[in-house]
Amino acid sequence: xxxxxxxxxxxxxxxxxxxxxxxxxxxxxxxxxxxxxxxxxxxxxxxxxxxxxxxxxxxxxxxxxxxxxxxxxxxxxxxxxxxxxxxxxxxxxxxxxxxxxxxxxxxxxxxxxxxxxxxxxxxxxxxxxxxxxxxxxxxxxxxxxxxxxxxxxxxxxxxxxxxxxxxxxxxxxxxxxxxxxxxxxxxxxxxxxxxxxxxxxxxxxxxxxxxxxxxxxxxxxxxxxxx
Amino acid sequence: xxxxxxxxxxxxxxxxxxxxxxxxxxxxxxxxxxxxxxxxxxxxxxxxxxxxxxxxxxxxxxxxxxxxxxxxxxxxxxxxxxxxxxxxxxxxxxxxxxxxxxxxxxxxxxxxxxxxxxxxxx
Numbered sequence: 001x002x003x004x005x006x007x008x009x010x011x012x013x014x015x016x017x018x019x020x021x022x023x024x025x026x027x028x029x030x031x032x033x034x035x036x037x038x039x040x041x042x043x044x045x046x047x048x049x050x051x052x053x054x055x056x057x058x059x060x061x062x063x064x065x066x067x068x069x070x071x072x073x074x075x076x077x078x079x080x081x082x083x084x085x086x087x088x089x090x091x092x093x094x095x096x097x098x099x100x101x102x103x104x105x106x107x108x109x110x111x112x113x114x115x116x117x118x119x120x121x122x123x124x125x126x127x128x129x130x131x132x133x134x135x136x137x138x139x140x141x142x143x144x145x146x147x148x149x150x151x152x153x154x155x156x157x158x159x160x161x162x163x164x165x166x167x168x169x170x171x172x173x174x175x176x177x178x179x180x181x182x183x184x185x186x187x188x189x190x191x192x193x194x195x196x197x198x199x200x201x202x203x204x205x206x207x208x209x210x211x212x213x214x215x216x217x218x219x220x221x222x223x224x225x226x227x
Numbered sequence: 228x229x230x231x232x233x234x235x236x237x238x239x240x241x242x243x244x245x246x247x248x249x250x251x252x253x254x255x256x257x258x259x260x261x262x263x264x265x266x267x268x269x270x271x272x273x274x275x276x277x278x279x280x281x282x283x284x285x286x287x288x289x290x291x292x293x294x295x296x297x298x299x300x301x302x303x304x305x306x307x308x309x310x311x312x313x314x315x316x317x318x319x320x321x322x323x324x325x326x327x328x329x330x331x332x333x334x335x336x337x338x339x340x341x342x343x344x345x346x347x348x349x
Binding site: 044056158166168 | 270271272304308311322324332337345349
């Protein structure tokens with residue numbers, strides 16, 4: 001019991017986000033089903049079941065268009081903050097540390113400690129891959145989600161076109177269509193706004209105790225200091 | 228995802244897809260003047276529209292709708308609850324209902340980017 005409590009306490013951030021994610025996803029599924037079936041009824045068509053909806057292209061495109069944009073946002077943030085800095089922001093490195101930094105700073109190869117991950121110690125290709133593994137995985141998940149969005153969006157778009165007695169389009173036509181780019185860009189702009197504004201707001205505003213904020217009494221121009 | 232594209236040669240390969248079978252049965256019913264069978268394959272809105280515009284029962288009106296003779300499915304595309312069947316002689320649109328796939332539009336003529344012009348539709 002104590003071990004379980006300890007596990008929950010020391011992993012509370014990922015556990016709480018996991019539960020909130022599942023709750024929101026289930027909520028989205030029910031709301032999306034209701035919206036889909038409203039449209040079906042209005043068009044004199046048959047309603048569909050919950051199971052049918054959550055395996056439909058309509059649900060898949062709504063889910064993945066948001067997923068891809070979140071992973072793109074964090075990919076950009078992870079990679080761009082290697083080189084780009086923001087004076088006064090806790091989201092930025094100190095102004096003089098822009099770049100990939102030295103092996104000593106990054107504790108790789110000869111500078112690795114006894115508790116460093118194995119691939120950080122071994123050098124060569126494995127250390128180079130491991131040194132970019134966070135960005136590589138976030139980028140791979142982004143591309144996978146964007147690809148699924150394109151396929152699911154294509155299917156949902158063609159379902160709408162058939163409903164309107166129009167010819168279905170090819171996948172290639174769809175990825176050049178206004179629907180695909182509208183779905184992608186509307187998500188991208190909101191993610192970029194949120195992350196950019198957080199980097200700037202955190203110069204002047206504080207959240208006591210949060211590692212995303214500077215300590216409350218820290219000067220506005222202090223950069224790269226997290227609370 | 229969810230998209231099934233079947234291109235069928237004109238030699239008439241058998242299609243396992245329900246929408247294709249429904250389209251085949253519909254055009255066969257029109258060809259043999261089986262109005263009751265044809266009406267039974269129409270979606271409720273479409274059937275209602277046929278009756279409204281003819282001011283007669285569907286069975287009395289369906290054979291007067293200028294539905295072209297068509298004998299085999301050349302291309303079937305299905306996306307979710309909707310499908311399109313390009314026949315040898317006509318184009319039809321189908322939708323999935325609780326009791327299976329039904330014709331929602333038939334006797335359709337392509338209008339390039341615009342929706343098909345269909346003599347029978349819901």
